[in-house]
Amino acid sequence: MLNAARIPSNGLSHHFVPHDLAQFHPAVRKSLRKLQLLRDNVSIEPIVNKIANWTSPPEQAYYVSFLYLTNAEVIDRTIRIAEQYPVSNGKIVYKVDFRLSLVDHLKPKLRPITILVECDSEQFHNGIIERSTERCRRSRAIEREATKVYRFSGEEVLKNPEDCVIECVRDLARLIIDRREMLMASKIIF
Secondary structure (H helix, E strand, O other): OOOOOOOOOOOOOOOOOOOOOOOOOHHHHHHHHHHHHHOOOOOOHHHHHHHOOOOOHHHHHHHHHHHHHHHOOOOOOOOEEEEEEEEEOOOOEEEEEEEEEEOOOOOOOOOOEEEEEEEEOHHHOOOOOOOHHHHHHHHHHHHHHOOEEEEEEHHHHHHOHHHHHHHHHHHHHHHHHHHHHHHHHOOOOO
8 A cells, every 4th residue: 555645634635636626616616725725735636526516606615615714723623514414394304504513522421512504595506485384394493403593695605605604613612602601500510
């Protein structure tokens, strides 16, 4: 295995392979280039392959920006992201764009704080507008699943995806602190 590519703990290969990024929205291309330049031309091939079939440029931009900010150590590396996270109302399973979760390192046995993120854009979701009743049912199911739900317009994400990621991450940290304060105030041994 002398010539095997070394795969670091961040899952990215260190050998450089140029990619044709023309298939992506300019905001996604910019985020991919920033990620690639971050670590001496880290290969972005696994990420490009993963997001190539996603039909939503706002989701692509949000995801790549999350990876960039994590690898640049701007945000906590222990925050986990899951894309197309399933949420059920008991009858129907809905897919939420992203689930961010953070375990409280002081109380790891407590349930992680979770935030669900929707990068809404009718333009990038086939222009289908759900019926009002179904949209409301979906919203309630999503809101039951997480501590907080964030909805960003597609335009907002494409304009500055890093700001959208940072807003969610900042609130994850606040929610951890709020929970600690609530536990201490209720005299639960922390």
